[in-house]
Amino acid sequence: MIDLDTEICVCNGLSVKDIAECIKENNFTTLEELVENDVCPMGDKCESCRDDGYHDDGNNIPMVLSMVQKGEI
Amino acid sequence: MLKPLLIEIGVEELPAVPLLKELKNIEKKYADILEKNSLLCEFEFYYTPRRLVIWHSEFKTHQEDSVEEFFGAPLAVAYKDGEPTPAANGFAKKCGVTLDELTTTTKGGKEVLYYKKDVKGQASTELMADMLGMWIKSLDFGKSMRWGSSSESFIRPIRWINVMFGDELVDIELFGVKSAKSTFVHRISNFDAVAVSGAKEYFEILKEGGVTLFAEDRMTKILNDFKALEEKNGVTIEIDEELLNEVVAITENPTALLGSFDEEFLRLPPEVIITSMKEHQRYFPVFKDGKLINKFCVVSNALTDDFSLVIEGNEKVLRPRLADGLFFYDNDLKNGLSTAGLEKVAFFKGLGSVADKIKRETKIANTLFDTYTPHAKRDDLNKAIGLAKADLMSEMVYEFTELQGLMGGYYAIAGGENQEVAIAITEQYLPDGEDSDLPSTQLSAIVAMSLKLDTLLALFSINQIPTGSRDPFALRRAVNGLVRITSEHNFEFNVVEKLKELALGYENIDMQKLESFFLERVKQYFRGVNPSVIEAVLASGERELLALGKKIQALDTIVNSEGFAEYSSTFKRVANITKDIDLSQGLGVNETLFTEDAEKTLYERYNEVTACGYESYELELDALLGLKPELDNFFEKVMVNTDDEAVKNNRKSLVASVYKSILKIADIKEVSI
Numbered sequence: 001m002i003d004l005d006t007e008i009c010v011c012n013g014l015s016v017k018d019i020a021e022c023i024k025e026n027n028f029t030t031l032e033e034l035v036e037n038d039v040c041p042m043g044d045k046c047e048s049c050r051d052d053g054y055h056d057d058g059n060n061i062p063m064v065l066s067m068v069q070k071g072e073i
Numbered sequence: 074m075l076k077p078l079l080i081e082i083g084v085e086e087l088p089a090v091p092l093l094k095e096l097k098n099i100e101k102k103y104a105d106i107l108e109k110n111s112l113l114c115e116f117e118f119y120y121t122p123r124r125l126v127i128w129h130s131e132f133k134t135h136q137e138d139s140v141e142e143f144f145g146a147p148l149a150v151a152y153k154d155g156e157p158t159p160a161a162n163g164f165a166k167k168c169g170v171t172l173d174e175l176t177t178t179t180k181g182g183k184e185v186l187y188y189k190k191d192v193k194g195q196a197s198t199e200l201m202a203d204m205l206g207m208w209i210k211s212l213d214f215g216k217s218m219r220w221g222s223s224s225e226s227f228i229r230p231i232r233w234i235n236v237m238f239g240d241e242l243v244d245i246e247l248f249g250v251k252s253a254k255s256t257f258v259h260r261i262s263n264f265d266a267v268a269v270s271g272a273k274e275y276f277e278i279l280k281e282g283g284v285t286l287f288a289e290d291r292m293t294k295i296l297n298d299f300k301a302l303e304e305k306n307g308v309t310i311e312i313d314e315e316l317l318n319e320v321v322a323i324t325e326n327p328t329a330l331l332g333s334f335d336e337e338f339l340r341l342p343p344e345v346i347i348t349s350m351k352e353h354q355r356y357f358p359v360f361k362d363g364k365l366i367n368k369f370c371v372v373s374n375a376l377t378d379d380f381s382l383v384i385e386g387n388e389k390v391l392r393p394r395l396a397d398g399l400f401f402y403d404n405d406l407k408n409g410l411s412t413a414g415l416e417k418v419a420f421f422k423g424l425g426s427v428a429d430k431i432k433r434e435t436k437i438a439n440t441l442f443d444t445y446t447p448h449a450k451r452d453d454l455n456k457a458i459g460l461a462k463a464d465l466m467s468e469m470v471y472e473f474t475e476l477q478g479l480m481g482g483y484y485a486i487a488g489g490e491n492q493e494v495a496i497a498i499t500e501q502y503l504p505d506g507e508d509s510d511l512p513s514t515q516l517s518a519i520v521a522m523s524l525k526l527d528t529l530l531a532l533f534s535i536n537q538i539p540t541g542s543r544d545p546f547a548l549r550r551a552v553n554g555l556v557r558i559t560s561e562h563n564f565e566f567n568v569v570e571k572l573k574e575l576a577l578g579y580e581n582i583d584m585q586k587l588e589s590f591f592l593e594r595v596k597q598y599f600r601g602v603n604p605s606v607i608e609a610v611l612a613s614g615e616r617e618l619l620a621l622g623k624k625i626q627a628l629d630t631i632v633n634s635e636g637f638a639e640y641s642s643t644f645k646r647v648a649n650i651t652k653d654i655d656l657s658q659g660l661g662v663n664e665t666l667f668t669e670d671a672e673k674t675l676y677e678r679y680n681e682v683t684a685c686g687y688e689s690y691e692l693e694l695d696a697l698l699g700l701k702p703e704l705d706n707f708f709e710k711v712m713v714n715t716d717d718e719a720v721k722n723n724r725k726s727l728v729a730s731v732y733k734s735i736l737k738i739a740d741i742k743e744v745s746i
Contacts, residue, residue, distance in 0.1 A: 010146065010150055010158075010159075010160055011145065011146030011147070011150055011151075011160045011164075012146075013150070044144075045144065045145045045146045045160065045163075045164055045167075045186075046145065046146060046159060046160045046161070046162070046163025046164045046166075046167065047163055047164075047167050048159055048160075048163040054159055054160070055159075056159075
């Protein structure tokens with residue numbers, strides 16, 4: 001299980017926990033909704049957290065979205 | 074600079090139903106694409122079965138120049154120890170520049186990476202191919218097809234494209250078709266492509282070629298033809314709006330004609346003839362003195378002065394269809410209405426056969442019969458329920474499934490059943506749509522309710538619960554129907570108690586889910602009413618549909634009346650003061666503990682108001698809300714939270730009594746204006 005404090009969107013300083021909360025509070029269901037949202041902007045600057053992950057480790061926004069949807073977070 | 078722009082996508086004949094379904098989106102999707110490309114301007118959209126046409130009387134030749142701004146990560150994140158981090162590199166890559174070209178700006182109180190890009194407006198013609206490609210691909214007609222060796226698909230093959238900007242052809246290629254300065258007119262007028270010299274000439278060419286481009290003009294022509302035929306023949310043509318729109322969508326040059334069929338076929342129930350004509354042939358039924366006659370109205374697309382051959386051809390096509398119908402009808406009459414074989418017809422996996430469903434429905438119907446004691450015989454009810462599904466075994470319903478129920482009614486009469494039973498069989502599926510009729514008799518209402526209740530309970534028992542957009546068994550419609558029927562026939566139906574009682578014969582039903590699903594539909598039924606009013610009434614615990622309806626109506630009227638806002642604040646205060654009091658217990662108010670006039674006055678007025686009998690919830694609510702002056706006076710003059718515990722509780726009980734009386738109708742604190 002990934003550490004919830006792992007930073008995913010470094011440009012916006014958002015951790016797994018922050019992104020998961022944002023997804024739940026706003027009922028986001030797609031990556032598109034997430035990266036285009038104005039409530040908690042994410043993945044909109046260097047965009048590396050949309051695919052490979054900021055540290056090239058695969059820890060990205062779609063992964064968090066999927067974990068929320070599976071009820072793992 | 075502005076120039077007229079014509080876009081014509083020529084296709085093989087488009088099917089009417091998917092075209093009409095997507096029609097409202099076609100313009101929107103095109104406008105969205107224009108907006109995305111900063112080229113949004115006014116346009117007209119036209120369609121015929123062979124073409125989708127966009128016409129701009131003025132269209133920009135170039136996009137406006139624009140500036141695009143990109144904001145990156147804060148500098149603290151973008152650079153660590155003076156070295157760029159992946160955040161900075163990624164941002165530069167996204168902007169398509171090197172790190173040196175990035176600047177910084179302040180956003181949200183932080184210094185962040187920034188890049189400003191000047192975007193030069195492109196020529197519209199350069200964007201045209203992409204825009205049109207996106208537009209066509211965005212159209213969703215349900216099914217699509219591929220043709221030739223192309224891997225691209227559309228609802229029907231695209232045969233020609235004509236895009237003219239002023240008098241110039243815009244050179245594009247889409248779906249393997251190159252644009253050309255030509256169009257195709259009505260087939261009977263000319264089979265070959267007709268050259269178009271300029272965008273403005275296009276309309277004249279179509280007109281001369283026998284194509285009525287504007288759908289409104291085609292509809293007007295058809296309606297005028299109908300009128301002329303009606304006057305000439307002394308008949309009435311029944312206009313079905315949906316069918317009319319379909320006919321408009323499948324013709325480029327419509328002409329309404331009158332044909333006839335053998336009188337022998339009038340032996341068939343009118344619904345069979347009408348269904349046969351409408352569904353399969355797109356003919357309009359013709360009546361004389363309110364009775365269906367052996368004539369039909371067809372809208373031809375032919376371009377000719379002599380339509381006799383067209384009429385003859387259509388008559389020839391209708392004859393075998395009606396002959397089939399008559400054959401099925403006679404066979405069914407000969408075989409009689411029988412339930413034999415229904416035990417082999419599956420209702421749903423896990424729920425047995427249709428015969429099993431009938432057994433369950435019979436049980437429900439008898440319970441409802443006991444509750445509502447309608448002016449009908451129990452024997453009739455059992456006969457109607459027993460025979461309701463028998464027509465599923467008939468040849469006619471096998472061929473025309475939409476006639477289920479209706480044919481059962483006809484066959485029941487033919488089999489010697491009484492009118493009451495036949496009506497109940499005919500109307501068992503009602504209401505089958507939002508604006509549909511309701512069962513007309515109490516007996517047919519009970520039969521229709523039983524069908525819906527069994528479907529609902531049975532599917533919930535195997536966890537086939539509708540989700541979001543999925544409701545394959547139309548359970549939402551079933552509940553809407555139940556609410557409408559109970560309201561129409563004044564049948565009391567307590568959602569909690571009645572469902573619990575009826576669910577006894579079913580296993581594994583999550584009653585909580587079932588009730589909330591039902592109540593959700595009830596809320597939907599009252600759409601148009603302030604949602605908080607519905608919530609307020611539901612919060613009172615009322616679950617009986619008739620009372621629920623009356624209470625919602627009463628509260629809604631009061632909430633919409635002038636000055637309710639003032640009442641609202643007083644009664645919300647009442648609700649807040651009494652929130653820690655258990656209202657389910659008796660609230661004893663001790664008059665001897667009153668020390669202030671304001672509490673005495675309130676108590677006296679309260680007793681007066683509650684002692685009266687009221688004809689309606691509205692009057693009762695009005696009277697209770699009329700305690701506002703006494704309550705305001707009470708709140709002003711009386712300190713509720715005094716040190717004397719007994720006095721404090723007595724005062725709270727007094728206010729709670731008022732609240733409890735209102736709560737019998739609605740929880741007023743839930744109302745938001």
